[in-house]
Amino acid sequence: MHNLTIKQMSEKLQSGDITSVQLTQYYLDRISQYDPELNAYVTVTPELAIQMAEEADRRIATGKAELLTGIPVAHKDIFCTDGIKTSCSSKMLDNFIAPYDAHVVTQLKKIGMPILGKTNMDEFAMGSSSESSYYGPTKNPWDHKAVPGGSSGGAAAVIAAGLAPMATGTDTGGSIRQPASFCGITGIKPTYGVVSRFGIVAYASSFDQAGPMTRSAEDSAWMLNAMAGFDERDSTSLEREKTDYTAELERSLEGLKIGVPAEYFGEGLDASVEDVVKKAIAQMKDLGAEVVEVHLPNKDLAVPSYYVLAPAEASSNLSRFDGVRFGYRCEQAEDLNDLYRRSRSEGFGEEVKRRIMVGAYALSAGYYDAYYLKAQKLRRMVRDDFVHAFKQCDVIMGPVAPTSAFNIGEKADDQVSMYLSDLYTIPVNLAGLPALSVPAGFAQERPVGLHIVGPYFSEAKLLNIGHQFQQVTNWHKQMPKQYQ
Amino acid sequence: MSLGKTEVEYISRLTQIDVQENQIESVAKKLSNILELFAQMEAVDTEEVAPMAHPLDAVQRLRPDAVTEVDQHERLQAIAPAVAEAYYLVPQVIE
Numbered sequence: 001m002h003n004l005t006i007k008q009m010s011e012k013l014q015s016g017d018i019t020s021v022q023l024t025q026y027y028l029d030r031i032s033q034y035d036p037e038l039n040a041y042v043t044v045t046p047e048l049a050i051q052m053a054e055e056a057d058r059r060i061a062t063g064k065a066e067l068l069t070g071i072p073v074a075h076k077d078i079f080c081t082d083g084i085k086t087s088c089s090s091k092m093l094d095n096f097i098a099p100y101d102a103h104v105v106t107q108l109k110k111i112g113m114p115i116l117g118k119t120n121m122d123e124f125a126m127g128s129s130s131e132s133s134y135y136g137p138t139k140n141p142w143d144h145k146a147v148p149g150g151s152s153g154g155a156a157a158v159i160a161a162g163l164a165p166m167a168t169g170t171d172t173g174g175s176i177r178q179p180a181s182f183c184g185i186t187g188i189k190p191t192y193g194v195v196s197r198f199g200i201v202a203y204a205s206s207f208d209q210a211g212p213m214t215r216s217a218e219d220s221a222w223m224l225n226a227m228a229g230f231d232e233r234d235s236t237s238l239e240r241e242k243t244d245y246t247a248e249l250e251r252s253l254e255g256l257k258i259g260v261p262a263e264y265f266g267e268g269l270d271a272s273v274e275d276v277v278k279k280a281i282a283q284m285k286d287l288g289a290e291v292v293e294v295h296l297p298n299k300d301l302a303v304p305s306y307y308v309l310a311p312a313e314a315s316s317n318l319s320r321f322d323g324v325r326f327g328y329r330c331e332q333a334e335d336l337n338d339l340y341r342r343s344r345s346e347g348f349g350e351e352v353k354r355r356i357m358v359g360a361y362a363l364s365a366g367y368y369d370a371y372y373l374k375a376q377k378l379r380r381m382v383r384d385d386f387v388h389a390f391k392q393c394d395v396i397m398g399p400v401a402p403t404s405a406f407n408i409g410e411k412a413d414d415q416v417s418m419y420l421s422d423l424y425t426i427p428v429n430l431a432g433l434p435a436l437s438v439p440a441g442f443a444q445e446r447p448v449g450l451h452i453v454g455p456y457f458s459e460a461k462l463l464n465i466g467h468q469f470q471q472v473t474n475w476h477k478q479m480p481k482q483y484q
Numbered sequence: 485m486s487l488g489k490t491e492v493e494y495i496s497r498l499t500q501i502d503v504q505e506n507q508i509e510s511v512a513k514k515l516s517n518i519l520e521l522f523a524q525m526e527a528v529d530t531e532e533v534a535p536m537a538h539p540l541d542a543v544q545r546l547r548p549d550a551v552t553e554v555d556q557h558e559r560l561q562a563i564a565p566a567v568a569e570a571y572y573l574v575p576q577v578i579e
Contacts, residue, residue: 095563096563097563099556099559099560099562099563192538192539192540193539193540193542206537206538206539232547235544235545236538236542238540238542239545300524301524301525301528303521304521304522304524304525305525307518307521307522308522308525315499322500323565324564324565324572324574325561325564325572326563326564326565329565329566333574333575334575335575335576335577336574336575336577337500338575339574339575340500341500341501341502342502344499344500344501345501345502348501353499353501354511354514354515354518356499356501357495357496357499357501357511357515358515358518358519360495360498360499361491361495361498361515361519362522364494364495364498370526371522371525373535374525374526374528374530375522375525376535376536376537377530377533377534377535377536378525378528378530378533379535379536380533380534380535380536381528381530381533383536383539415514415517415518416517416518416520416521419518419521430539431539432538432539432540433539456539456540
């Protein structure tokens with residue numbers, strides 16, 4: 001069952017071959033069996049899931065179902081879910097029952113997608129390994145010694161292990177694509193503004209963007225159709241005509257111009273990852289694409305720029321956690337100041353504190369120009385590199401991450417090394433561009449993704465390329481043995 | 485740039501996050517490592533570059549000044565640590 005595409009699942013639901021209750025129970029059973037070891041879910045919601053599945057079955061029976069009606073979904077624990085704990089994997093929000101739904105959650109509920117539960121992540125989405133979760137690290141289904149990537153590591157792991165057919169993720173600096181790469185699944189970060197941020201716990205608001213995490217590009221296209229769209233409650237949501245992201249899936253890649261940045265294949269890139277990525281690009285040529293060399297000369301400026309801007313925004317966004325209105329409150333506060341300080345000091349984890357401190361420092365008097373303003377200027381330079389490159393090509397391809405999944409604990413004490421592992425994904429967030437990660441092979445027996453970056457609003461094109469690649473490869477169909 | 489005790493205490497005050505006396509040194513070191521990463525930015529000439537705040541250079545969308553939210557304070561305050569008569573309770577500020 002968990003090897004079916006979403007379209008096949010939907011056909012079985014519509015034809016009465018299976019019911020949504022059966023499908024949902026099937027995944028709930030797998031979660032009970034496998035998740036205690038994997039730790040990919042923070043919260044499982046079996047009663048709600050079955051209740052929603054029953055509703056979906058009634059709707060299917062009336063013939064008013066959509067393609068995704070009745071197909072269960074797992075939400076990253078950063079999406080507010082009315083009446084369900086929304087922890088952002090932080091002690092700060094361990095007691096937080098969201099009083100409303102995120103826009104994305106509302107959209108998927110309207111279609112009738114039962115909620116299986118909430119997935120584990122790096123605390124407040126600040127990390128690349130899902131190790132900073134208050135609930136402990138998630139394991140990579142391919143190798144339990146390895147991290148699943150982050151911050152949407154729980155989401156990637158549940159897809160890889162067949163503990164949900166679809167999952168939502170968010171990507172601020174690579175948090176959909178890097179775990180997708182590490183877990184051998186497909187994930188797309190849309191253009192900034194395409195999916196509403198309403199009800200997503202804010203990390204860095206000028207970067208945060210939600211997207212689907214699924215087995216295949218085709219599945220992601222169906223899910224993005226459901227997630228995308230204008231929402232007036234998000235001030236940066238874009239008012240655009242509704243796009244059908246499945247419309248271009250079957251288009252041939254004949255004549256597609258792929259830009260390959262020389263800078264992406266230099267020092268620091270693991271040789272076996274490079275090999276996988278180059279072979280995948282060569283396969284694109286077999287599908288009729290043409291490869292041209294392009295340049296992104298400012299790529300090394302992206303990581304420092306991002307690690308000024310994102311923490312600066314975080315320091316402001318996370319000032320709302322003060323122990324007064326919601327979330328963690330310290331015991332026996334002596335006075336108001338003590339309440340603020342101890343609630344924050346006891347409620348936030350180490351990496352979150354570090355980023356708040358770096359951000360506040362970068363914004364503080366005397367350093368604003370040197371850090372924050374400078375970083376905003378570099379952000380434009382990184383963006384302009386892409387604008388220039390897209391004059392010579394339709395899409396850019398390269399690695400998602402410099403290595404396959406690293407081991408749990410391997411980078412825990414070296415933040416800068418962890419930050420630098422996002423060097424291929426971060427430039428895309430600075431520029432606000434859409435980008436896809438599709439499984440392309442293995443390095444050290446751990447999955448490796450191919451990174452496909454496109455111009456603004458080219459999601460349908462990216463999914464088309466991913467789908468065509470997945471017609472001639474079977475990387476996306478592979479599953480770790482014990483979960484097959 | 486390397487941070488010392490004074491800077492760490494200053495940042496601790498700005499962020500309302502405690503740094504224990506015995507952790508000041510390690511926090512200073514970790515923050516300094518991150519600031520070292522930022523030092524790469526200094527050498528770049530950005531004289532002619534305008535700072536970028538939004539990827540699509542979009543401007544803030546405005547809406548009519550009309551009420552869009554209904555009062556639901558009971559619901560929203562149900563998750564607060566301490567509430568009385570629709571007020572959030574905090575330790576006494578004025579004697």
